[in-house]
């Protein structure tokens with residue numbers, strides 16, 4: 001078990017593609033760390049640098065106390081699960097799992113015991129004699145996991161291991177992965193572009209964009225207090241609503257105003273927003289923090305909206321709303337009766353408003 | 365497949381296929397029938413009353429006996445086999461290693477080197493034998509099997525390299541990376557993972573190389589002179605065509621027996637070989 005520390009990591013491909021930009025990370029011992037971000041943001045590249053499959057352009061990587069920049073992959077004591085599983089097609093499941101141990105000259109008895117243990121954990125004992133092509137997608141996934149855990153490495157690396165599975169199996173394997181980690185307690189670094197996977201699996205999550213780390217934190221921390229507009233919009237489904245508003249002052253109170261919106265700035269945000277008086281900011285509000293107003297809701301936190309689409313999902317109803325010139329999505333109770341074309345008075349939860357700088361996109 | 369009514373399938377698929385097969389197989393049929401036909405029938409004029417070119421009622425092994433008793437056909441077979449196997453082995457070893465290097469190791473100018481190797485394959489043998497014969501003479505290899513074992517790789521190695529390069533490129537890089545994380549050094553990853561996975565490709569390269577050297581004519585004709593050193597294609601032609609006299613029976617018998625080893629090699633590996641050509645690696 002070990003911590004993994006990245007200091008000032010950069011990666012240039014062919015001298016000009018700057019794929020990873022000055023990444024600093026401190027991944028704790030026994031932690032399940034998830035890298036998430038849109039495709040091409042440098043997650044895989046970062047992971048491959050940790051694995052030793054990709055040269056580090058600048059910066060240092062430590063696994064445990066050791067600086068591993070110049071260590072070959074085999075000497076880093078890590079195991080990696082690839083997106084396409086990379087099972088050795090000519091070997092049986094047993095041999096696939098045993099290969100790493102054989103290479104490391106483990107005794108036959110020990111190899112058999114470890115493969116047996118791992119296959120019991122993963123429920124693949126009856127598959128040990130088969131070849132990879134005789135397995136289903138989910139089974140291959142398990143074998144790939146088994147091959148990683150037999151070695152008892154210091155760190156597990158996962159590169160989108162679930163993305164080749166169908167939706168149902170993916171949810172199931174996600175739960176199993178989480179259990180597996182709780183049972184083994186090995187430090188794990190997991191790459192995905194799926195924000196749901198990131199939120200459900202990660203002890204902490206790293207959100208990346210264009211090779212830059214946007215924010216690191218526990219899932220709910222990222223969800224409730226996103227550091228940038230990108231993080232706010234990337235996590236959560238449906239995504240957070242954004243509106244460009246102007247900060248003004250009326251009757252001694254700060255307000256954010258745009259066509260169709262006139263919202264009072266809640267008292268805890270006043271200090272933060274005052275420097276932006278007279279300028280535009282981006283207001284963010286999550287769909288679940290919007291609701292249909294009742295008479296009791298204070299005028300300061302309500303606005304008018306026109307219903308354009310009603311999506312009845314069962315556990316919730318999504319309303320696509322036209323607000324002024326912009327659009328918003330609201331998630332409301334499934335019991336409300338609304339139809340296309342209705343004019344509604346909506347209310348929002350003032351404690352859950354987010355404000356972002358228009359230029360830097362950083363949270364205010 | 366052609367969709368629709370049965371007659372459409374006959375007209376557009378089955379009959380053309382049948383014609384195609386007939387045209388392709390007819391020379392083989394001719395070879396077989398001539399091999400077993402007595403001389404009396406072979407040299408019968410076409411307008412004779414009992415002229416029947418497509419069948420014989422009096423099959424004979426006389427031509428095959430002649431081949432083994434009166435010529436050194438057995439020696440030629442042995443020579444050809446030895447030369448083909450040796451040059452194939454040399455070319456496969458070089459081709460697999462070079463193909464792997466070109467496909468996987470990112471060294472400078474790997475791309476242009478690959479193209480260069482391919483271009484050498486395009487130089488026609490009918491030109492290359494002239495400088496090569498100088499070299500053969502300089503090293504005093506003329507009229508020995510070595511003259512062919514060492515010159516066949518000049519076209520076999522580029523061929524095998526190119527084929528293997530394509531095959532290695534089709535093998536997912538992750539297999540090797542995974543092996544290297546698992547604790548294998550580069551050569552171990554190659555030996556235990558890449559090469560076993562590439563077996564179909566290696567087999568098809570091997571079969572092609574074997575066939576090319578088995579059938580090679582020009583170098584064998586130029587570099588070998590004494591009858592005891594000859595290979596089947598050259599031996600049959602030079603010993604059984606004397607002036608303008610064609611010994612058709614033994615000639616065809618020689619061609620038939622000479623093509624059997626190749627046919628065996630093909631049929632034996634046919635499954636792998638098809639997989640190798642279509643380059644399918646299943647993970």
Ligand SMILES: Nc1ncnc2c1ncn2[C@@H]1O[C@H](COP(=O)(O)OP(=O)(O)O)[C@@H](O)[C@H]1O
Nearest residue numbers: 013014017019038039040041042043044045046
């Ligand atoms: N071998 C490579 N050569 C050149 N550019 C690459 C290579 N691998 C990845 N890149 C580039 O680096 C960036 C990050 O890629 P990657 O780490 O694979 O993204 P992600 O895994 O987040 O989708 C992308 O812009 C990609 O085009």
Ligand SMILES: [Mg+2]
Nearest residue numbers: 040043044045
């Ligand atoms: Mg990726």
